[in-house]
Amino acid sequence: MREEYQPIFGYSIDGDRYLNITNRCTLQCEHCPKFSGDWGFANHNLRLLREPTVSELVDAVGNPSVWNEVVFSGFGEPTLRLYDVLEVSRRVHERGGRVRLETDGLANLFFGRDITPDLEGNVDTLVVGLKAHNSEAYERLCRPKMGHAYEAVLDFTERARNFVPKVVVTAMSGVPDVDLEACRDIARRLDVGFVSRAIRHNC
Numbered sequence: 001m002r003e004e005y006q007p008i009f010g011y012s013i014d015g016d017r018y019l020n021i022t023n024r025c026t027l028q029c030e031h032c033p034k035f036s037g038d039w040g041f042a043n044h045n046l047r048l049l050r051e052p053t054v055s056e057l058v059d060a061v062g063n064p065s066v067w068n069e070v071v072f073s074g075f076g077e078p079t080l081r082l083y084d085v086l087e088v089s090r091r092v093h094e095r096g097g098r099v100r101l102e103t104d105g106l107a108n109l110f111f112g113r114d115i116t117p118d119l120e121g122n123v124d125t126l127v128v129g130l131k132a133h134n135s136e137a138y139e140r141l142c143r144p145k146m147g148h149a150y151e152a153v154l155d156f157t158e159r160a161r162n163f164v165p166k167v168v169v170t171a172m173s174g175v176p177d178v179d180l181e182a183c184r185d186i187a188r189r190l191d192v193g194f195v196s197r198a199i200r201h202n203c
């Protein structure tokens, strides 16, 4: 019998509510499990046969005030749907919730303008995937679809500090090519937080 497709638009981990907004990416990371057909994370299949609407995302949140944070994350880059992210975030805040945006930091490059002022009042925590300690390692591991991507991530992070109360960059642990201490130094220079993450973590 054919298995019925059950879309997962929202799921919970440790008091956070995660929204699965898109499977599209501006990176093509060599370690990404989705390229080998593995869409599993936290016991959910995050493959989307269609992207959820704003209403479906708001429904997937439920009452935002019961969550630590509502998190835009998953096997895709949320800012590719920036205006929908902002609309859902506005509604989350209206009802007393907090928002965390997990991003590859390439939105300014993608949109061709500085979008960081749009985050003000909409995003409480911004997690940017620095991924690696220099552009050579980043290009090799993440295979960005646009040029000068690593420099764009650094610039985005620096600008976002002016508009988002808490900014953190992440780098991949367990990858020989990635110098975590150098990544930590970059975070220090940018005056933002730092977290290393296992590559199996969804991004």
Ligand code: SF4
Pocket (backbone or CB within 6 Å): 024, 025, 026, 027, 028, 029, 031, 032, 033, 034, 074, 075, 076, 077, 104, 202, 203
């Ligand atoms: S690891 Fe994340 S950013 Fe990289 S291709 Fe996969 S989903 Fe996209």
